[in-house]
């Protein structure tokens with residue numbers, strides 16, 4: 001289990017995790033030239049996020065900003081992303097959420113542009129979204145706190161919200177959990193799209209199947225396994241740097 005699977009007070013570690021998760025998701029095309037990852041600063045109404053214009057493929061821990069819930073930079077030098085309200089308002093509304101992703105994932109957007117099609121939990125790892133996958137109706141970029149609050153209201157108690165013609169907000173208890181959930185969310189979207197492309201009717205997990213799966217699920221173990229796999233893979237490929245020390249427990 002990585003030390004960060006729970007909450008850690010080590011801001012340097014959290015900054016390195018933001019960079020690692022961002023760079024890994026960029027390699028998977030879940031992030032591209034825009035979109036971002038944020039993490040709550042433990043015990044404060046503040047979060048850590050990248051500078052708005054830094055490349056998602058090259059983030060560096062020493063450039064990560066700390067931003068308070070009024071949107072003011074309180075540590076670091078530079079401007080946060082213009083859509084930082086997405087992260088602030090999700091964390092303000094949801095004390096259980098410590099890590100957030102805003103992505104313009106192609107498949108997530110596609111599911112907001114089809115009449116009569118709802119994204120559903122299809123694959124066994126999609127039990128995370130059993131409560132629902134709401135779609136926020138406003139396709140605008142989120143520039144103002146009220147827009148962020150409206151999106152957080154759409155998110156409600158769920159773990160993801162699609163944003164019509166725009167992207168998604170995905171939330172989790174830690175950055176390793178956010179990475180794992182992001183991978184599985186994309187897998188699930190691909191699976192449903194494959195079914196639709198085959199001309200078939202999607203057959204999502206039933207409530208009974210979801211309960212059976214959850215009885216056997218060990219989320220902390222799975223998150224740690226996914227973290228180990230993706231960090232090691234990124235170390236080999238160069239997306240994560242060795243001196244970030246992200247495998248240490």
Ligand SMILES: [Zn+2]
Pocket residue numbers: 035083102103104141142166167
């Ligand atoms: Zn956006």
